[in-house]
Every structure is written in structure tokens, then in C-alpha cells.
Amino acid sequence: MLSIKNLHASVEGKEILKGINLDVKAGEVHAIMGPNGSGKSTLSQVLAGNEAFDVTDGSITLNGENLLELETEERAREGIFLAFQYPVEIPGVSNLQFLRTAVNAMRTHKGEEEMNAAEFMKLAKEVSKQVDLDPSFLKRGVNEGFSGGEKKRNEIMQALLLQPQLAILDETDSGLDIDALKVVSDGVNALRSDDRAILMVTHYQRLLNHIVPDYVHVLAGGKIIKSGGRELALELEEKGYGWLGIKDEDAATDAAN
Amino acid sequence: MKAAPTLPAAFLHPAGQSLPQPLLELRKQRGTALVDMPLPTRKTENWKYSSKYLKLTDDMGISLPADEKTGSSLAVPGYKVAFLNGVMLPEASEYPDLEGIRIQSFGDLDDDEAARLAERLDSNLDGKAVQLAQLNSARFEDGLFISLAPEAVLDQPLHIVHEVTADASGSAFPRIYVDAGRHSQLTLVEEYISSGTAAVLVNTVTEVEVAEGASVTSIRLNMEGENVQHVGATGVRQQRSSRFESHTVGFGGPLRRHDLQVRLEGEGAECKLNGVVVTQGKQHYDNHTTIEHIAAHCNSEETYRNIAADQSHAVFNGRIHIHQDAQKSNADMNNKNLLLSNGAEIDTKPELEIYADDVKCAHGATIGQLDETSVFYLVSRGIGRRQANVLLTMAFINELVDQIPVESVRETAHTRLNQFFDQTFEEA
């Protein structure tokens, strides 16, 4: 489904991704782990089409189609979804209006009829229950004044509404307490299906206890330096990133988690 | 030194003699002051950013014909009054005869009433700050006199439509005087529109007296065409425990200038001034507001938003003057500005003068562009770029549009805003 070949990307002239290769098939869950600053968010943002990052070499294809030629909104309509590490607060646009506009943009793209306000309200209430967000959050500005955990649940809610082909979850587990982690993992597990792939980007391995990945990759210094099965995550937890010869200031906190 | 420019000669002669004698006399008297009146220039502090847009030519000096067409009934719900080129059209107006409420054209006042009105006209404005209001006082041909007896309540908004027909160059001088008696209540809409394409001047003055405990809401909707220069002034005087609320929604033009002066003269008076301005192309819009805190324990709250696209130019100047005796004043002014293009310009200036020591006064002004991170967040959900821009631009003014207490005005504003979005944001 997704094929990344020799991807190089830079921001403000500084090279961050230095030759990434990755193949993801439908139905698979891949975890990308790595210390802070290794380029995990950069990879996520480049996949979603953030123009702040320049792709200087390599290719990305989705179902054989060149993703790099598509605008961000076109990628989204082709099924790419990014749950942001730092979801954006947009006061003045209600969460409900935002979600409905997004869902209807997708439906229009697929040649389906738009949902009216009442239909959508019903759907939104159901899905908000699924991620344990009170429906009152629908009336508030997009992520406005949401706690860290509420923002992450709002991201998962969007994934559930938009039903993407490839969901990229950038540190969706960070800043969550145990209960919220459970809610979010249940949401992600509900997304798992044979025709969908999930790319989980995480610093910590604890999320992987709830969402068991098929593959684990270690990203360091802008390259994938090791790939393996889920046992690689356990090994990382035990030994820290230092074991792979990577410097990581957060290794201590990581082990403590 | 070059002498400051004065009004072209054609502006010095009033037409339309059908007013009661006391008003004709007042007009004549005001007219003598016009002869040497210097027009604002770049050096005039309160016209610094806008004088270059004021282009008065001799052929704009004559009054637009008042009897050109008989208006058809206005497509607005509720009570309505239609003015064409500054003169009332009774056939197109619809309002009931309500106890304690008088809504009348200046032309219909008897001489005694007109004499009393003549004494009060201009007394609600600081003439030094609104130079061109004098022109209106020398040239108005009609006007709307609204008077509410104590306790009278107008149960629906009064919608006043001022239309100019610009088939040839000329000018119009709409005038409104509101006398809201003690504990009376009134909501009024002033809508300015135009037809035709000739260069014209619309020069307005609205005065509002808000007596003790009275509550007046005033909505100003400016939607005149690209050929209309508009210079308007509104002066409000508030007595004890009264409330005045103003909502301005303005779309730009070759020159758009509105001065809003509010005097809080009685203790416990409060005012709330909201404004939304949208400019595009080479348009201009300039809102100057002044709030005079004269009595103690008064509150003022002011929120203005400007959105400037293309090569347009918006100006906001907010003056708050807290007089020495105005202890326990509470003043809050907030102005945010959105530039939708690199070629657009916005000038904003808060002016605070505080002479009392026990006051709360907050002010803030920002100028920014649409936030790229927010745009990216929206488009990453499949929302088109154009729609993302619209959502974020609306987010900037939603709160103010939603506060307008008349539904038909909100709808009109939305329709015009959508036209603005269609022209400003390209289809992807």
C-alpha cells in the first residue's frame, strides 16, 4: 500500500530524513520508534504533505500512485490520515463544523451525498462516545482549551469518522494517563482492518502493550537503523536506545516508564 | 505654505427647500462656516491614513435628485423607513403608530418641534473631530426624527435603508436624530446601499440621546458601491444607567470613513461597540471611535476586527478618554486585524488618555495573517484549501457577527461575506 524509497527531506536547509525505506501492506500495523529529534514527526508530516518540509530525494507511493505530486487535501482524500503530535487549536471554528466539513469533503470526493447537520450530529455523538469525549466538546472550538489527552482523543475521533486507508499516529500515546491510554488504544484497535494500515510513531513502548504491532522499526538520525517484529520493542524497553549505539537523553525516563 | 484645500464651490449651496423654517435657518447658518473650512489632508492627524482617498470634485457638489423614483417596499422584515438620496419615501416605509413612539421625517415636523430639534442638532458631536459633519448640517434636505417617550419600547427593530441612486455625480446627506427617553428601548438598523455608477459622496450624521435607564442598540451596515465615497459620523450621549450597543458591519469602497463618538455622561452608563470591516481590491475603510468616560462607574467594551485582502487598506483608531472625575471606570478595547495578502495594509492605533486614578483600562491590538499551521491541519483532513481559508477567516469574525441581534442583518452580512470569499479565495 505505502512504499517509501530512499526518502530525504530537509527543513530550512537542514537535512532531517536521510534515506528512509519502508514498505507497509494493507492490514499491517507498523511501529516506528526512536529517540526525540530522530525525525519521527518529520516523516509523519512529510507523508501528510506539510510544505514546510522539502523532499530533496526519493519517492513515496500510495497504491502505486506518486504521493509527492498530491496536495495535502488530495492525499487526505486518497486515504492518508495523520493524528498530530500537537493538534492545532482553532478558536472560532466549532469542532462539529470542522468534523462535518471534513467528512463531507471526503464524501463529495467519493461521489457520495453530503451529510446534513442532523445526520452528522447523530454520527458524531456516537463516535465521541467511543473515544469517551463528552458531546459538549463538539460545540467547542477545535481543540480549544482541550487538555493534552482530550486533544489526542479528538484526533482518534477524526480517524474513526474519516476511516482512512493509512492512519499515521504521531505520539498519540504521549501525555495520556492509564485510562485515556486504554480509550485511545481501543479506538486504534477499532480502526484495525484488513484493508487499512496503521503507522504508529512512538517514543515509548507502552502503547505497544495495547496495540500489538506486526513490525517495529527504529528510526535514528534520520534513518531506519533496525527493523524487526514486536520483540524488538520489548528489547528496546529493556535495554534502552543506548543498546543500539544511539544517544538518547530520555533513555532514563524511558526506562522509568 | 500652500493653503489647505477647501470644498469645491458647488458644495456650498444647499438644495431642497422643503424643510420647516427653523431647520432651513440652522442649515444656512452652518453653511457660512463651510466657505473657509479646510478639508482634511495628510497632515490632519485624524485623517492621516485616509485623506488621500477623499476626492471631492465640483460635479459631486450638487444634491442627488430626491424625487427620482418611488421606492418599492423594502425586502426587510419588521418596521422600516426608506430614504432615497437623503429624503424619506413615505410610500416605501412601514411602521405603526405606536403610543409614545414618534418616527417622522424632518419635513413633517411643525415649526415648534423643528425649532426644538434645531437647538439640539449637532450637540451630540465633537465638531472638531468630525470636520465633515458640518457639511451634513449645512446640506441635509430631510432627516429622520425618532422620539421615544419614557418607558416606551419599540417591540421590533426599526430598519432604516438609505439608498443613493448614482446615475450622475452628486451627493446625499442622510441625517438621523434619536431621542430615547428614560427607560425606553429601541433597536435600529442603518443600512447604506447604492445603485448606479457615477462618483458620489454620501455624508451622514446620526445623533442619539440615551436618557437615564434607556437602552439603544444601533446596527450600521455599510454596503455601498465602488463609486460611493462615504463619510459618516455618529454621536451618542448617555445618561445614568443607560446602555448603548453598536454593531458595525462594513464593506470597503473608494473611501469609507465612520466616526463613532460615545459620551458616558451619567454614572453607571455602559456601552458596547462591535465592528467588523472587510476590504478587498483597492478598497479603503476607516473606523475612528472615541469613548469619553465623563461620569464615574461607567463601563465600555469595544471589539473591532478588520480583514484586508488584495491591495486594500483598513484603518482603526480607538480613543478612550477617561476624565478626571470618572473614577471606577472600566474600559476594555480590543482590535484584531487579519491581512489576507502581502499587498494589503492595516493601520491600527489605540489612544488612551486617562486622568482618573482608580480605573481599569485594558487594550490590545494585533495584526496577523492566516495561520499556516491551522490551514495545514484543516487540509490534512481533506478540507479544500479555499474552504479552509474561509473557515479560518470566518473564525476571526464569527463571534461578532453572531452577536448582531437582528437575524435579517446577520443573513445579509453572511451573503456579502460569501461574495467576498468567492472573490478573495481562488477555487482550488
Ligand SMILES: Nc1ncnc2c1ncn2[C@@H]1O[C@H](COP(=O)(O)OP(=O)(O)O)[C@@H](O)[C@H]1O
Ligand atoms: N519546523 C522545523 N524547523 C526547524 N527544525 C525542525 C523543524 N521541525 C523539526 N526540526 C528538527 O528536525 C529534527 C527532527 O525533529 P522531529 O521530526 O520533530 O523529531 P521527533 O518527532 O523524532 O522527535 C530535530 O532536530 C528538530 O529540531
Ligand SMILES: [Mg+2]
Ligand atoms: Mg515528534
